[in-house]
Amino acid sequence: MDTFKPSFSHAQKEKYYKKLTLRNTLLNLVLFALPFILLFFIVNHGISSLVKQQIYNRLSDTVDENIKTINLFLVDREIDLKSYAKLDIEEIEEVTKYSSFFNSLIEEKKWHDFFIISNLNGDIIFTVNMDIQANIGNREYFKVARSGMPYNSGIFYSDILDSPVMMLSHPFLNKDGKVIGVLAASLNLENFYNLLFDLRMGETSELFLVNDEGTLLSPTKLGGQLFTDKGFFRDEGNPHTGTQGVKTHIDYRGHKVLCAYKKLPETNFYLVSEIDIKEALLPIREINHNILFIFTPFFLIMVILSNLYSRRITSLLRKLTRDLVSALGATQEKKTEVDAINIELEKKIKESSQLAKDLKSSEEYIRNLMDSISFGVIGLDCSGKVTHFNKEIKKLFNLTESARNQDVFSVLPWLNDNSVKESFKNTLETRQPQQINEKTVIFSGEEVYYSLFFFPIEKNQGELTGVTLLIENITERKRLREQLAEYEKLSALSQLALGAAHEINNPLLGISSYLEILLEQTRKKNDREEIELVLENVYRISETIRGLLNFARPRPPQFIKVNINQLIEETLSFLSHQPIFRKINITKTLPSSLPQITADSNQLRQVLINIIINAAQSMSDGGELKVQTSKVKFKDWIRIDIQDTGKGISPEEQNKIFNPFFTTKKSQGTGLGLSISLSYIKNHNGEITVQSEVGKGTTFSIFLPIRQKGKTFLLDKEMIS
Numbered sequence: 001m002d003t004f005k006p007s008f009s010h011a012q013k014e015k016y017y018k019k020l021t022l023r024n025t026l027l028n029l030v031l032f033a034l035p036f037i038l039l040f041f042i043v044n045h046g047i048s049s050l051v052k053q054q055i056y057n058r059l060s061d062t063v064d065e066n067i068k069t070i071n072l073f074l075v076d077r078e079i080d081l082k083s084y085a086k087l088d089i090e091e092i093e094e095v096t097k098y099s100s101f102f103n104s105l106i107e108e109k110k111w112h113d114f115f116i117i118s119n120l121n122g123d124i125i126f127t128v129n130m131d132i133q134a135n136i137g138n139r140e141y142f143k144v145a146r147s148g149m150p151y152n153s154g155i156f157y158s159d160i161l162d163s164p165v166m167m168l169s170h171p172f173l174n175k176d177g178k179v180i181g182v183l184a185a186s187l188n189l190e191n192f193y194n195l196l197f198d199l200r201m202g203e204t205s206e207l208f209l210v211n212d213e214g215t216l217l218s219p220t221k222l223g224g225q226l227f228t229d230k231g232f233f234r235d236e237g238n239p240h241t242g243t244q245g246v247k248t249h250i251d252y253r254g255h256k257v258l259c260a261y262k263k264l265p266e267t268n269f270y271l272v273s274e275i276d277i278k279e280a281l282l283p284i285r286e287i288n289h290n291i292l293f294i295f296t297p298f299f300l301i302m303v304i305l306s307n308l309y310s311r312r313i314t315s316l317l318r319k320l321t322r323d324l325v326s327a328l329g330a331t332q333e334k335k336t337e338v339d340a341i342n343i344e345l346e347k348k349i350k351e352s353s354q355l356a357k358d359l360k361s362s363e364e365y366i367r368n369l370m371d372s373i374s375f376g377v378i379g380l381d382c383s384g385k386v387t388h389f390n391k392e393i394k395k396l397f398n399l400t401e402s403a404r405n406q407d408v409f410s411v412l413p414w415l416n417d418n419s420v421k422e423s424f425k426n427t428l429e430t431r432q433p434q435q436i437n438e439k440t441v442i443f444s445g446e447e448v449y450y451s452l453f454f455f456p457i458e459k460n461q462g463e464l465t466g467v468t469l470l471i472e473n474i475t476e477r478k479r480l481r482e483q484l485a486e487y488e489k490l491s492a493l494s495q496l497a498l499g500a501a502h503e504i505n506n507p508l509l510g511i512s513s514y515l516e517i518l519l520e521q522t523r524k525k526n527d528r529e530e531i532e533l534v535l536e537n538v539y540r541i542s543e544t545i546r547g548l549l550n551f552a553r554p555r556p557p558q559f560i561k562v563n564i565n566q567l568i569e570e571t572l573s574f575l576s577h578q579p580i581f582r583k584i585n586i587t588k589t590l591p592s593s594l595p596q597i598t599a600d601s602n603q604l605r606q607v608l609i610n611i612i613i614n615a616a617q618s619m620s621d622g623g624e625l626k627v628q629t630s631k632v633k634f635k636d637w638i639r640i641d642i643q644d645t646g647k648g649i650s651p652e653e654q655n656k657i658f659n660p661f662f663t664t665k666k667s668q669g670t671g672l673g674l675s676i677s678l679s680y681i682k683n684h685n686g687e688i689t690v691q692s693e694v695g696k697g698t699t700f701s702i703f704l705p706i707r708q709k710g711k712t713f714l715l716d717k718e719m720i721s
Contacts, residue, residue: 024310059260154268583622618646
């Protein structure tokens with residue numbers, strides 16, 4: 001809507017209102033006349049389609065009715081021919097005595113032009129109303145009839161008769177029903193064409209026959225030449241395809257026509273009904289004129305009403321404009337007051353916005369502060385419902401935002417016992433912190449330990465608003481204390497074993513020295529064998545004590561030349577006498593060509609003992625232990641493979657076995673063996689890998705460099721056991 005400035009003249013306003021009236025009139029015509037015009041085209045199209053469909057239906061009806069007539073006529077003729085083709089004769093030559101019978105058929109029935117009777121070789125024996133001296137053995141109608149089936153050739157141009165013809169044939173039977181020849185009859189095409197009747201739709205409608213190639217098989221009302229013209233224009237493709245159809249195409253005269261056609265079953269021709277499209281659509285044009293004549297007055301009335309309506313709208317706008325101009329002055333007076341109010345509101349909005357930013361920043365800081373705490377923090381109201389929680393709680397118990405405003409004892413069911421509820425209640429009543437040092441919970445079959453702390457939440461005025469619950473997972477700490485205690489016990493046991501080994505080793509040295517002297521002095525064979533047996537067992541005890549000393553006596557790394565095969569032999573010799581190895585078959589593959597390496601023999605011995613004992617413990621019911629050494633191809637490294645046929649290690653546990661204090665033996669072991677072994681191998685710049693399958697066994701592979709770079713060598717000689 002346009003408004004006027006007070007400075008506009010009266011003439012300018014009137015000119016503007018005239019333009020506005022004209023514009024509104026045109027707009028109304030567009031808005032209201034467009035549906036009207038659309039309705040006109042819809043009605044026109046609907047009626048035109050209906051009339052056009054009626055024309056197509058009439059054309060199709062013409063074709064269908066004529067098809068029925070032709071089909072009935074041909075069936076009758078085939079029945080007649082079948083009755084003619086069986087006579088009371090023995091041989092085909094006897095048919096001549098029935099010449100009067102066949103002549104009467106030509107004269108009385110008028111359906112046939114002539115008859116031909118031939119023997120089975122195609123030689124014509126007898127003709128009626130036509131003198132033909134030829135062999136018809138290569139004709140299709142002869143071949144089919146000779147095989148025992150009736151045949152209709154359709155209309156074709158005969159080179160024998162030099163004219164169009166339609167032949168019906170039937171096997172000729174003697175009185176015993178045996179085929180002795182062929183009876184062929186030519187239909188009278190003039191009578192056949194007279195069967196076609198036109199529904200007389202107009203001056204240009206016509207009915208005719210065409211073959212599969214579109215060639216005319218019957219004369220046409222509008223001058224088509226039989227067997228010369230096509231049923232369509234020479235530059236157009238044959239429209240008469242398929243079994244039937246209704247189409248628009250260009251006919252043999254070059255005129256556009258509506259066409260319906262249908263193929264007669266078991267023949268080579270189509271029946272076609274056509275009418276010029278101009279004549280066919282003439283009723284549609286008349287209907288269009290009538291509809292336009294009806295709609296025109298309504299359109300004129302709509303133009304008048306649109307103009308009157310636009311004038312009314314313009315009058316209302318003129319009055320409204322006057323009212324607005326008068327109100328504008330009063331509005332201007334209020335504008336100053338509104339501007340002052342707006343300035344004050346903007347100031348308040350800025351203050352509120354800054355306050356909201358500060359509040360949001362404070363909330364974000366508090367939230368980040370809570371999330372930075374390593375304990376799990378849960379905020380509770382006085383009824384025990386969750387108000388907030390930090391990231392650690394989400395991590396520990398997979399809590400989601402849906403847990404807010406829910407009872408904490410239902411969200412975390414393991415808290416639902418008397419001790420926790422009592423601590424929560426005491427915190428609310430006494431407003432003093434409460435603590436549960438150790439709370440045991442079983443998750444997935446494993447015990448987990450938590451410490452719980454309850455702190456009251458108060459406002460500045462001392463009003464109690466809720467409780468803060470801190471949850472700390474102390475499982476690892478508790479287990480670490482237990483494992484350290486076990487480790488201390490093992491360390492004390494190691495020192496005790498070290499002292500015992502020294503006490504045993506001293507008298508054992510005297511026994512071995514005495515036995516060696518006694519062995520030199522004894523000459524009897526039996527006595528020497530007994531002494532050697534005792535001495536061998538003394539050596540075994542000494543070797544066991546020496547292995548125990550090497551295991552228990554810690555000392556700083558000493559990098560020396562080490563024969564790794566010899567070290568493995570000594571380790572297996574030390575361990576093989578233990579009870580745990582009684583049911584285990586040990587296989588060694590230690591090639592003599594393996595080079596010596598620079599290493600700390602004590603640390604490597606400890607690694608081998610840890611891995612071999614673990615392998616033996618996994619084969620409690622017996623099994624096979626394989627130890628193999630080899631040189632790594634294309635690298636200055638050696639490889640040690642220790643393979644067992646034990647229980648195997650699951651993929652989840654394989655990621656943890658080198659972690660300190662991790663063990664799969666539950667109450668047995670400290671979980672330090674593989675962790676210490678990995679540390680020793682890293683000291684040598686080496687690697688340990690593990691391959692395992694549950695139920696099939698485990699293989700530990702140790703990779704060690706042959707030479708150590710940047711290490712201090714205390715001894716530069718081969719290790720001596």
